[in-house]
Amino acid sequence: MxxxxxxxxxxxxxxxxxxxxxxxxxxxxxxxxxxxxxxxxxxxxxxxxxxxxxxxxxxxxxxxxxxxxxxxxxxxxxxxxxxxxxxxxxxxxxxxxxxxxxRVRVDVDALVGAAARVRDGGHPGAAGALAAGRHDLLPGWYDDWVLADRERLRQLRLHMLEDLADQHLAAGRHGEALEAALEAMSAEPLRETPHRLVVRIHLAEGNAFEAVHAFYVYRDLLLRELRLEPSAAMTALLQDTLAPIHQATRGRSATTARPAPAVRLASTPTDRRAGRP
The missing domain is CATH 1.10.10.10 (Winged helix-like DNA-binding domain superfamily/Winged helix DNA-binding domain)
Structure with missing residues (x-):
């Protein structure tokens, strides 16, 4: 060495x-x-x-x-x-x-420390918390202990970002909340919880279109990759927002499906000669 x-x-x-x-x-x-x-x-x-x-x-x-x-x-x-x-x-x-x-400073310790501060309700520096653990542990190494710690740290970071987004949302800091949720979404695109947070943040800001768009982007991704639908918990977030749309859609469907009334045509001379009214 x-x-x-x-x-x-x-x-x-x-x-x-x-x-x-x-x-x-x-x-x-x-x-x-x-x-x-x-x-x-x-x-x-x-x-x-x-x-x-x-x-x-x-x-x-x-x-x-x-x-x-x-x-x-x-x-x-x-x-x-x-x-x-x-x-x-x-x-x-x-x-x-x-x-x-x-004297040795280990970058893994910085991630673990940031996660602990977020878990305890502290507010680590935004840039530092978002960047901590952005890269996988020892990529290209396949020892069993590396694989186990890699997944442990990945989950630790995802929960840290989601907790951070939730705390920012509760405090009304919608921009910071969205940034943390999008960071978690980037780390694991198929994980539902960061997508659910994004929908909640948009709804809290009053951006119904953004919330519905985020929901359907995730739904399309989930159907395409796993042939699954979003959970009932995520769908419930948009029930009030989508209710008028669903009611209007059902109304149009009912109108389209209703049989048209019979139209009586005027009798023709041929009909009269045949004795038909």
């Missing part, structure tokens, strides 16, 4: 921050300098970043799930020894546990 030789190095000055980026791909920065880490050691650092304070046995079992326990622990010891040979090593080993140095 070494600093990129094409970049100016910061060395290992005390107090120099270390940033570990796992969202959108693995990157380890010492100050502003990228640190080159072999792929095998990237897995070790990434897992420790996601499992702070994990025991050696737990780490070894996740990293080498198909190996016998002793061999997995031996592989972990070798990996940790290699990492500690570098002065920029961000690890701290205490007894049986391994964690990242306190």
């Amino acid at each position: 070494a600093a990129d030789p094409s970049m100016s190095t910061t060395g290992s000055r005390p107090g120099t921050s270390i940033a570990l980026h796992l969202l959108g791909g693995f990157r380890l920065l010492h100050g502003d300098t990228p640190i080159v880490v072999p792929r095998g050691l990237q897995r070790v650092i990434a897992l420790i970043g996601l499992r702070p304070g994990a025991t050696r046995a737990h780490l070894a079992g996740l990293l080498w799930p198909d190996a016998p326990e002793e061999r997995a622990l031996s592989s972990l010891r070798t990996a940790l020894w290699r990492l500690r040979q570098d002065p920029c090593c961000p690890l701290v080993i205490s007894g049986d546990t391994v964690r990242l140095d306190q």
